[in-house]
Amino acid sequence: MSDVSVKIKTPQTGEIELNTGLFINNEFVKSVDGKTFEVINPSTEEVICSVAEASEKDVDLAVSAARKAFNGPWRKETPENRGKLLVKLAELFEKNAELLAAVEALDNGKAFSMAKNVDVPGCAGCLRYYGGWADKIEGKVVDTAPDTFNYIRKEPIGVCGQIIPWNFPLLMFSWKIGPAIATGNTIVLKTAEQTPLSALVACQLIKEAGFPPGVINVISGFGKVAGAAMSAHMDIDKIAFTGSTVVGRQIMKAAAGSNLKKVTLELGGKSPNIVFADADLDEAINWVNFGIYFNHGQCCCAGSRIYVEESIYDKFIERFRERASQNTVGDPFAKDTFQGPQVSQLQFDRIMGYIEEGKKDGATIETGGKRKGDKGYFIEPTIFSNVTEDMKIQQEEIFGPVCTISKFKNKADVIKIANNTSYGLAAALHTQNLTTAIEVANALRAGTVWVNTYNTLHWQLPFGGYKESGIGRELGEAALDNYLQTKTVSIRLGDILFA
């Protein structure tokens, strides 16, 4: 065991060795001033281990490594090889699915079965997909005059800073590195301070896959220190962020006040989930339940505002209440667990604060509303009814297993209230009428609209926000644009001789 690794234990794998250093130049290193911070298990509130904590000095070292790689070996790498490396990493994710999922469940609190069957395959799919794009980045020739030759090249932006959240640590890691690597950039990625561990396992795999040193650097650390240093760094060319809208604004400001680095943001949401009277009720209830309670409500696209057509409201709420209270909440490593603990004390307190606020404002709790047990950050699946559009629980992102439910009269009415939010990340509707589906989907101001389903993201499909939910798109071909810049080369030719 080196001085930057520890032994930790997961119920799934038993004892494993974990590197805890900052991953710079393909090595796990201590932070410059030797600082570390503790990582907490949200199921037990106990310390799992400590990991190196990056300061501004460590950010500088990681950026230098990424710059050196960008200016050197990585620029000489062929697109084909960049693709092969991503595909190799995808294979290693699949080979190590059990380990990755176990560390993810331990650190984040999500169910091990979800981590293994949803998160890790999602990572592998995304990495492999972008591996396929690496040798398909193409430019163009544009004729403007007979004596001029113009070509347009798509070039990498350079050193990319990437800051990810704690709700899907491994997935966000893959969503970020896939398109950046496919397009030939180098990376300094900061994980969230609540959940640094699974990325440290992934760093071992990056090394094993054969990425040259300095191409992908990963640091653990706090937003206010390492994250802020990245956003203001003069030698980071682009920053990609996923997290809260509040922090997104700070990052944009820091970018504006430094080197005007390019910024893409994937931020919060308060997504409407609309059920029309003609929907298949059983299906709709399942998807509404999954829409809000998947990942314990810790999804930026969670369907947290549910609108049900008047004529089926009473029947719907009765069945939904029953369905929500059946979700198994408990130990992430138990076989039938659907919902584990919230990620941290801070998140737990925030969510319980919103529940209190809802009660004070006069909303009715249909089910849930309380902590579950007395250890770990578990919260019962909660439904509020009797809400008004101006209530905090109806307007603000709660990021927990809490939703509101209201009635609506008709299409026009529901489109208006569904769009009555500063966010625009996702929306959904349930109906068997094709015209209703298309009309409403087109009218909703959101980056993704699901019909008769929810949370079914796919790496081939762009994902991102309208309004204050973000700038730019993750996933799909669209994400490549975030990491490319366009160069026009215009060449004056001599006299052209036409025979």
Ligand code: ADP
């Ligand atoms: P949450 O409130 O859900 O924890 P945040 O938006 O605060 O979400 O965090 C998402 C990511 O942003 C984390 O990696 C966090 O460390 C980082 N972060 C937080 N504050 C800042 C900041 N001021 N500058 C840059 N990154 C930050």
